[in-house]
Amino acid sequence: MAFNQATIKQFGTHLQSSYQKIVDFEVPTATNLSTTALPQMPQFQITQFLEQALTKQLSVTVQFNDFDHGGQTTINGRFEQRHSGTLIFRATNQKLIHLVTANAIRYIALTSAIA
Secondary structure (H helix, E strand, C coil), rough: CHHHHHHHHHHHHHHHHHHHHCCCCCCCCCCCCCCCCCCCCCHHHHHHHHHHHHHHCCCCEEEEECCCCCCEEEEEEEEEECCCEEEEECCCCCCCCCEEEEHEEEEEHHHHHHH
């Protein structure tokens, strides 16, 4: 099972880099507030904060566990939840949206708390 996940992850990374080379695509850069890794929050705390951010439509600052790119980026934005239960993060200064799972979040705080 671990071998299959590693293979799929490698394939996804390779596919993404190939696509970017073909279309000469550049990802818009976020206004990075921090490139150093913030502490990993406990899962129960992330879950509780996500529920509050969704319910109150809070603007938050999130640092994701970077599984693919080898660095940490802190991004401002808002969470949304679709009817299917899919969690989406819309970055404030980007035209990209991020499909999110709770284990992909390293750190989450109110935007004013870090800014």
